Amino acid sequence: MGKFDVLVIGGGVVGSAIARELSRYRLTIGVLEKNLDVCYETSGRNSGVVHGGFAYDTGTLKAKLCVEGNRGMGQLSEELGFAFKRCGKVLVGKTAEDFEQLKRTIAQGERNGATNLRLLNKQELHDLIPTAVGEFAMFSENSGIVDPFGCTVALAENAAQNGVTYFFDNEVTAIERGKDDWKITTNHGTYETRWVINSAGLGCGKISDMLGIKGYHVIGSKGDYIILDQRMGELLPMPIYPVPSNTYMGIHVTNTTDGNVIIGPNAETVTDFSYYGVPQRNMDYLAESASEIWPYIKKADYIRNYSGILPKWVDDNGVIQDFKIEIRPELAPNAVNLVGMESPALTAAVPIGRMVVGMIKEYETLEENPSFDPHRKGIIRFSEQDDETKAKLIAEDPDYGELICRCEKVTKAEILQAIHNPLGVHTMVGIKYRTRSMMGRCQGGYCQMRIAKMIEEELGVKPEDIRYARKNSWVFTGEVRKEEA
Amino acid sequence: MEKRDVVIVGGGPAGLAAAAELYRKGVKDVLIVEREKTMGGILRQCIHDGFGLTRFGTTLSGPEYAQRFIDEVKEYGIPYMVNATVLNVSPDKVVTVATTEGLRKIQAKAVILTMGCRERTRGALGIPGERPAGVFTAGVAQAYMNLYNRMIGKEVVILGSGDIGMIMARRLTLEGAHVQAVFEIQPIPSGLPRNIEQCLNDYNIPLYLSHTITEIHGNERVTGVTVSEVDEHMKPIPGTEKDYACDTVILSVGLIPENELSIDAGVVLDPRTRGAVVDEYFQTEKEGFFAAGNVLHVHDLVDFVSLEAEKLADGVAKYVAEGVLPECPITIRTDKSVNHTVPQKISGKQDVNVSLRVNRKFENCTVVLKQGGTVIAKKAMKKALPAEMIQIPLKKDALVGTEEIEVSVVC
Numbered sequence: 001m002g003k004f005d006v007l008v009i010g011g012g013v014v015g016s017a018i019a020r021e022l023s024r025y026r027l028t029i030g031v032l033e034k035n036l037d038v039c040y041e042t043s044g045r046n047s048g049v050v051h052g053g054f055a056y057d058t059g060t061l062k063a064k065l066c067v068e069g070n071r072g073m074g075q076l077s078e079e080l081g082f083a084f085k086r087c088g089k090v091l092v093g094k095t096a097e098d099f100e101q102l103k104r105t106i107a108q109g110e111r112n113g114a115t116n117l118r119l120l121n122k123q124e125l126h127d128l129i130p131t132a133v134g135e136f137a138m139f140s141e142n143s144g145i146v147d148p149f150g151c152t153v154a155l156a157e158n159a160a161q162n163g164v165t166y167f168f169d170n171e172v173t174a175i176e177r178g179k180d181d182w183k184i185t186t187n188h189g190t191y192e193t194r195w196v197i198n199s200a201g202l203g204c205g206k207i208s209d210m211l212g213i214k215g216y217h218v219i220g221s222k223g224d225y226i227i228l229d230q231r232m233g234e235l236l237p238m239p240i241y242p243v244p245s246n247t248y249m250g251i252h253v254t255n256t257t258d259g260n261v262i263i264g265p266n267a268e269t270v271t272d273f274s275y276y277g278v279p280q281r282n283m284d285y286l287a288e289s290a291s292e293i294w295p296y297i298k299k300a301d302y303i304r305n306y307s308g309i310l311p312k313w314v315d316d317n318g319v320i321q322d323f324k325i326e327i328r329p330e331l332a333p334n335a336v337n338l339v340g341m342e343s344p345a346l347t348a349a350v351p352i353g354r355m356v357v358g359m360i361k362e363y364e365t366l367e368e369n370p371s372f373d374p375h376r377k378g379i380i381r382f383s384e385q386d387d388e389t390k391a392k393l394i395a396e397d398p399d400y401g402e403l404i405c406r407c408e409k410v411t412k413a414e415i416l417q418a419i420h421n422p423l424g425v426h427t428m429v430g431i432k433y434r435t436r437s438m439m440g441r442c443q444g445g446y447c448q449m450r451i452a453k454m455i456e457e458e459l460g461v462k463p464e465d466i467r468y469a470r471k472n473s474w475v476f477t478g479e480v481r482k483e484e485a
Numbered sequence: 486m487e488k489r490d491v492v493i494v495g496g497g498p499a500g501l502a503a504a505a506e507l508y509r510k511g512v513k514d515v516l517i518v519e520r521e522k523t524m525g526g527i528l529r530q531c532i533h534d535g536f537g538l539t540r541f542g543t544t545l546s547g548p549e550y551a552q553r554f555i556d557e558v559k560e561y562g563i564p565y566m567v568n569a570t571v572l573n574v575s576p577d578k579v580v581t582v583a584t585t586e587g588l589r590k591i592q593a594k595a596v597i598l599t600m601g602c603r604e605r606t607r608g609a610l611g612i613p614g615e616r617p618a619g620v621f622t623a624g625v626a627q628a629y630m631n632l633y634n635r636m637i638g639k640e641v642v643i644l645g646s647g648d649i650g651m652i653m654a655r656r657l658t659l660e661g662a663h664v665q666a667v668f669e670i671q672p673i674p675s676g677l678p679r680n681i682e683q684c685l686n687d688y689n690i691p692l693y694l695s696h697t698i699t700e701i702h703g704n705e706r707v708t709g710v711t712v713s714e715v716d717e718h719m720k721p722i723p724g725t726e727k728d729y730a731c732d733t734v735i736l737s738v739g740l741i742p743e744n745e746l747s748i749d750a751g752v753v754l755d756p757r758t759r760g761a762v763v764d765e766y767f768q769t770e771k772e773g774f775f776a777a778g779n780v781l782h783v784h785d786l787v788d789f790v791s792l793e794a795e796k797l798a799d800g801v802a803k804y805v806a807e808g809v810l811p812e813c814p815i816t817i818r819t820d821k822s823v824n825h826t827v828p829q830k831i832s833g834k835q836d837v838n839v840s841l842r843v844n845r846k847f848e849n850c851t852v853v854l855k856q857g858g859t860v861i862a863k864k865a866m867k868k869a870l871p872a873e874m875i876q877i878p879l880k881k882d883a884l885v886g887t888e889e890i891e892v893s894v895v896c
Contacts, residue, residue, distance in 0.1 A: 227608070231748075274704055277615040280721075304608030306616065387581065391588040398585035403520060403570035407745075411583075441745075443606040449628050452635070463635050468618030472705040475618055476635045480660055 045308025054109025081378030092134025223265020313340030407440025497526020499778025506798035614701035638733025650737020766800025
């Protein structure tokens with residue numbers, strides 16, 4: 001199945017950021033992803049918050065890489081064309097104990113190198129966010145929100161444009177150390193590579209074991225979320241969090257880059273990393289709990305729910321550990337092993353990528369790739385343009401004048417660009433992530449038929465081969481009636 | 486800027502009927518804006534019959550019913566645009582339309598809002614469980630099968646006894662799928678009795694009242710659902726869970742008037758209907774904006790949509806001619822037996838038809854309209870169901886002053 005200099009296992013935000021950083025050098029790089037697209041697991045199932053770096057113990061990789069990632073997010077979003085807003089965030093408190101905890105959090109943040117952290121009194125909090133409930137708050141001006149799909153897809157597409165090959169539907173089943181290379185077997189065959197990177201997210205423990213680095217205990221922390229209608233976004237200029245404990249951020253309300261509001265997550269320890277169901281009691285609990293800090297949650301505004309699972313590496317006492325990013329030459333030469341890449345890995349993805357490259361450089365000299373281009377032109381969103389630009393877009397490409405998704409006002413031109421995406425993804429959810437079609441209040445009631453038909457026509461896919469998201473997520477059994485000859 | 490007396494947003498049954506009636510009343514500077522490739526709205530996918538009994542005295546399929554109005558519009562030469570999506574209607578009635586030829590802005594004297602409705606989704610209901618492929622709203626299933634010739638599954642469970650859900654139960658059965666059951670959370674069906682007979686009973690499809698889906702299973706495609714019985718507060722009763730293996734779930738759990746454009750234009754909505762508050766001229770609280778059909782309140786039969794839109798044309802014609810409509814100071818209030826009325830306000834200067842829906846099932850009852858203590862209109866009914874729209878004529882001579890009117894059901 002081909003020979004590579006580096007194979008990255010896992011095409012999430014971390015794997016894609018590593019692949020993109022590696023593509024700055026003359027290397028043959030592949031990414032093995034078990035799903036049909038990037039971002040199907042933890043990278044796409046989270047709060048989308050760009051963290052400030054104050055919540056982690058000083059001296060940890062989480063603290064260091066998060067602060068770095070936060071600092072670089074503005075430039076990254078400009079280079080890659082994904083949505084990012086440095087809107088700030090608050091942690092609201094009520095009790096004297098909360099107040100002390102917030103003071104400690106600020107002190108820790110400052111030690112970590114996080115800047116622009118300050119306490120607000122009740123009036124200042126109210127002036128900043130009239131809808132927030134709290135006696136006082138901590139304000140992190142540098143925090144922000146990002147479109148997690150947009151960010152991951154952008155990193156992956158830019159990596160692909162710089163020569164990285166993505167192999168979807170490739171789940172690693174065995175890893176074998178050859179004489180001076182690795183043989184990595186998936187459901188589609190065996191790939192040979194000099195270097196292997198374990199950025200398998202929820203599968204990190206399994207892959208680590210396969211590499212011969214045994215013993216990491218990885219648990220899942222599952223969190224459920226509710227998404228509210230875009231009209232509610234007007235009432236939330238930035239995320240509102242409760243005062244955190246050491247291990248858990250608490251149920252928060254977050255604005256999204258698209259103007260929705262998300263509520264969550266709770267935190268349940270799970271061992272099944274494939275179950276993403278949301279139970280009724282959790283939805284009720286989320287709404288009740290978040291109403292204490294933002295009392296505007298009504299069932300009439302629900303448009304969807306989802307959940308995500310964070311891979312947490314714990315020690316024998318169950319204590320959550322820092323990110324582990326290591327090369328263990330005695331056990332697994334030429335392998336970079338990443339374990340427990342949970343929050344804040346979305347914020348920290350690019351610094352993680354740079355760190356991985358730095359570690360490889362300790363073993364060999366990497367030659368720069370002169371044609372590397374850090375820029376990626378994303379899909380221009382019609383709905384975000386002023387009338388003059390809209391008219392110009394239609395004049396240049398009449399498909400911009402044909403609306404396919406009514407809620408998010410996504411045009412045919414955008415859907416076509418998404419169908420012909422650089423990664424070759426052709427699931428319906430792939431189109432959704434790239435354009436926001438089917439994500440609005442009607443949840444695809446108006447546009448999904450058109451999109452399915454466009455996938456069939458543009459890519460020559462048979463109806464029964466259309467996939468919603470995952471491998472066996474068929475949408476149609478076929479045609480209702482065959483056309484008469 | 487391009488100017489029009491009237492811009493009609495949406496070329497479905499309401500928009501078409503309004504346009505044709507306006508023409509007959511002499512209002513000809515009208516433009517219909519339709520986002521689909523052809524006019525007709527949701528009727529295009531309703532290939533079953535049963536339309537037109539009230540309006541035409543004969544039974545037609547959805548496309549046939551729509552075609553009668555489309556033919557009229559074309560015969561009259563009323564201007565229309567298809568493949569044209571209204572992006573925005575400003576409070577001062579500038580309509581911005583996206584077309585493949587460019588962005589078009591039209592200044593209207595009057596705007597008619599006839600955008601119809603959308604379906605309530607799984608996410609809006611918050612049905613617990615996983616999110617596999619194979620969960621369709623009934624209208625999406627209908628569009629896939631009837632407009633796109635795509636078969637959507639083999640083993641089907643339906644949640645909600647809305648009319649489209651029942652019609653799809655029959656349609657899926659006729660195309661070889663196995664529909665196991667219809668589950669309805671309410672103690673009474675939400676769709677019309679005739680659809681229960683013709684779409685469920687005729688095909689031996691069981692309808693379970695006071696039941697709901699409490700979990701959807703499947704990581705890729707639907708593999709099954711868990712169904713529970715509910716108590717009188719519609720809360721699932723623990724211990725009553727039953728699993729059904731299926732690959733498809735159809736939702737027919739309600740329709741929501743599609744008022745996004747109306748809200749941005751400054752039109753005030755009635756939380757009970759989720760449509761605009763209107764007076765007897767079908768003018769909203771925002772002057773010059775009119776609404777009729779399912780964007781105003783969800784109807785049971787399209788015939789009433791057409792009739793309502795034709796009535797709206799009276800008001801719009803008067804508004805275009807005179808620039809103003811009489812005040813409507815008399816409000817209509819409902820007690821808890823009645824969900825809502827349309828209109829919500831009247832002038833008292835002409836006879837009107839009051840449309841309403843009851844909140845629960847009543848037998849041998851009378852719907853009564855009162856002003857102060859005086860009964861001003863009533864309608865005796867053997868049976869009143871929330872599924873059916875009730876219409877009551879109200880004579881102007883019966884009114885006693887401008888006090889508010891109260892509507893209630895008495896048994």
